[in-house]
Amino acid sequence: MAKMGSINGLREKSYDIAKLREIGIIFPLFLFGLIIALRNPYFISWENLRYIFLDASILTIVAIGEMMVILTGGIDLSVGSNLALTGMTVSMIYRDFHNFPVILAPLIGILIGGVCGAINGLFVAKGKVIPIIATLSTMYIFRGIVYIISGGRWVNAHEMPEGYKLLTRVEILGIPILVIYALIVFLFFYYLLNYKAIGRSIYAVGNNPQSAIYIGINKVKVLFLVYLISGILAGLSGVLYTSRFASAESSAAIGFELSAISAVVIGGVKTTGGSGKIGGVVLGALLLTMIVNGLNVMKISPFYKLALQGLMFLIAVIVDSLIAERYYKGRRRRV
Amino acid sequence: MKIRLRITWEIILLILIVLVFLVSSFFSPYFLDIVNLLDNTTNFMEKGLISLAMTYIIISGNIDISVASNMGMTSAFMGVLHRMGTNIWICALVGLIIATLGGYLNGYLIVRFRLPAIAVTLGTYALYRGIAYILLQDTAVGIESESFMYLGQGYIAGTPVPFSLVLYVIFAIIFGFVLHKTTFGRYVYSIGNNEQACKFSGIPVEKIKIVLFTIAGFMSGLGAILLTSRLSSIRPDIGSGLELEVIATVVLGGVSILGGSGNMIGVVLSLFLIGFLTYSLNLLNIPSQVITIIMGSLLVGTVVISNLLEQRRARAVK
Numbered sequence: 001m002a003k004m005g006s007i008n009g010l011r012e013k014s015y016d017i018a019k020l021r022e023i024g025i026i027f028p029l030f031l032f033g034l035i036i037a038l039r040n041p042y043f044i045s046w047e048n049l050r051y052i053f054l055d056a057s058i059l060t061i062v063a064i065g066e067m068m069v070i071l072t073g074g075i076d077l078s079v080g081s082n083l084a085l086t087g088m089t090v091s092m093i094y095r096d097f098h099n100f101p102v103i104l105a106p107l108i109g110i111l112i113g114g115v116c117g118a119i120n121g122l123f124v125a126k127g128k129v130i131p132i133i134a135t136l137s138t139m140y141i142f143r144g145i146v147y148i149i150s151g152g153r154w155v156n157a158h159e160m161p162e163g164y165k166l167l168t169r170v171e172i173l174g175i176p177i178l179v180i181y182a183l184i185v186f187l188f189f190y191y192l193l194n195y196k197a198i199g200r201s202i203y204a205v206g207n208n209p210q211s212a213i214y215i216g217i218n219k220v221k222v223l224f225l226v227y228l229i230s231g232i233l234a235g236l237s238g239v240l241y242t243s244r245f246a247s248a249e250s251s252a253a254i255g256f257e258l259s260a261i262s263a264v265v266i267g268g269v270k271t272t273g274g275s276g277k278i279g280g281v282v283l284g285a286l287l288l289t290m291i292v293n294g295l296n297v298m299k300i301s302p303f304y305k306l307a308l309q310g311l312m313f314l315i316a317v318i319v320d321s322l323i324a325e326r327y328y329k330g331r332r333r334r335v
Numbered sequence: 336m337k338i339r340l341r342i343t344w345e346i347i348l349l350i351l352i353v354l355v356f357l358v359s360s361f362f363s364p365y366f367l368d369i370v371n372l373l374d375n376t377t378n379f380m381e382k383g384l385i386s387l388a389m390t391y392i393i394i395s396g397n398i399d400i401s402v403a404s405n406m407g408m409t410s411a412f413m414g415v416l417h418r419m420g421t422n423i424w425i426c427a428l429v430g431l432i433i434a435t436l437g438g439y440l441n442g443y444l445i446v447r448f449r450l451p452a453i454a455v456t457l458g459t460y461a462l463y464r465g466i467a468y469i470l471l472q473d474t475a476v477g478i479e480s481e482s483f484m485y486l487g488q489g490y491i492a493g494t495p496v497p498f499s500l501v502l503y504v505i506f507a508i509i510f511g512f513v514l515h516k517t518t519f520g521r522y523v524y525s526i527g528n529n530e531q532a533c534k535f536s537g538i539p540v541e542k543i544k545i546v547l548f549t550i551a552g553f554m555s556g557l558g559a560i561l562l563t564s565r566l567s568s569i570r571p572d573i574g575s576g577l578e579l580e581v582i583a584t585v586v587l588g589g590v591s592i593l594g595g596s597g598n599m600i601g602v603v604l605s606l607f608l609i610g611f612l613t614y615s616l617n618l619l620n621i622p623s624q625v626i627t628i629i630m631g632s633l634l635v636g637t638v639v640i641s642n643l644l645e646q647r648r649a650r651a652v653k
Contacts, residue, residue: 075453075457123635123639127635127638127639127642128642129635129638129639129642130592130593130638132398132400132453133582133586133592133634133635133638134635134638136400136578136579136582136631136634137579137583137631137632137634137635138631138635139579139631140576140579140627140628140630140631141627141628141631141632143624143627144624144625144627144628144631145628147622147624148622148624148625148628255461258457258460258461261457262461265454271450271451271453271454272451301469301472303465303468303469303472303473303571304465304469305465306461306462306464306465306468307461307462307464307465307466307468307469308465309461309465310458310459310460310461310462310463310464310465311458311462311465313457313458313461313462314444314455314458314459314462317448317450317454317455317458318444318448318450321448321449321450322448325448325449
């Protein structure tokens, strides 16, 4: 009985920390918002908030895929290149075949992105290549392929069919469809991660790969799946990205993987895997987007963006580490 | 009595180098020219210098993906100082100090907060490159100093041997000696094999980790100096993507990405293999994007193959 008590205590404690961690994102979210709004009220205007949500949508979709991978203790550096490759391929298809039904575009994106993700998955799950090496390689391979198939040329707005551009411009009940896409992806993976066996297996593999195998989880399958999901979501985002900005270029979304990983880590997912909530990731994406947008609104040079992102990333991992340290210290004292 | 020839990774690399030479000289009449070949080595000496330090880091079971960004930050500091009229040699010295501090910061954060090296160096990968962009924005700084340009472009007097090649060879010997012949080197291997056991046996694991990342910072600074001297112009995106090539060099050199094994000779051989392969592909007018694809495939392919070999060996032992 005493054992049960301590396990329950443990669970309560970790629950507290997780809650604390989400407040740790919401607080700076409002603080930043307040500071920027005081300097320039346009920041909290309806128009600008709409922009922030639109920008955050694509990042959220990619970050959710990245989150699956990081939950297993891996990392996917290839999402930016995957996004560019998919976006370019799909845009070129619609440039050359204007009458191709637009409704198929997201599906083609998912297909191409999924193939890229499956390649990563094969390397990591089957080839036992450590994730950073596998995805660092494919990051450069996919980017190289974008340059080759496009010949370095852009697909411009006037070459795209109207329907393709409308894909991200429609509004349903006043809500931009891009936000709805993100919401659907969020709800689907929220359900998957929290209520389905496969979602729990993803956490289990990241928490303790050895015991995950002992309780009968197919680790190879789970690993393959997370890279597949990450690829699929990056591919979907590639279509949304090119449709939203109405252009596809070879150097699109360079460094996007960093934003996605930052959103995940700032959102409270442990870099070594096993814990973190999808709601935190959405908040992380929102916070990142808001800060970038705030820089623009305050007319601060966009060149500050990258350094700021790196700094926030470091602060997030350090804070998490300090929380964990305190938590373990507390536990040790109790024992 | 049978003579058993042990096929080691280094012998495979040597055979590959010979193959590159044979095939390249067959396709291009310009390849097999000793002056050209020596001259070409200047193109990958900064990569070589950093790969020496990266070898230590990967053997110790860590990774540093911030090296190229650290180079960018260092170059940007040098550029800004130079634009303000500072003597280029003082700029170089300041750059070297900043790069070393950048490396130290990586090591400190990893050790102090018990963070994985990937997490910290991914953060500084963005931070250092970001600082380069803040410093230079979208401008470039040109350097017009004959004596400074000697570092990356000059030759040892009277010979076709580039200065940077000599610098690399000296550092390679020092790094190889320390890795293979000193206690410090053995500690690096044992940390890569079992960090926990090292801590229990009283090896100053944390100190050594900080030292390794600091050395990587120093070598990135040295690489930045060579690169800026060779290009004689500094832009904020200088050297980006180099981390892939450095890690690929080390891994292709037979260093296990999981840590604990590998040697310096392999890394030196793989540097020249990749360097001459790139040179030959350039001579054959292969676009640089294709070369990038080949490099990426080489990296991931090497790891897959060595994993498969490892599995077979493990099965054979059983």
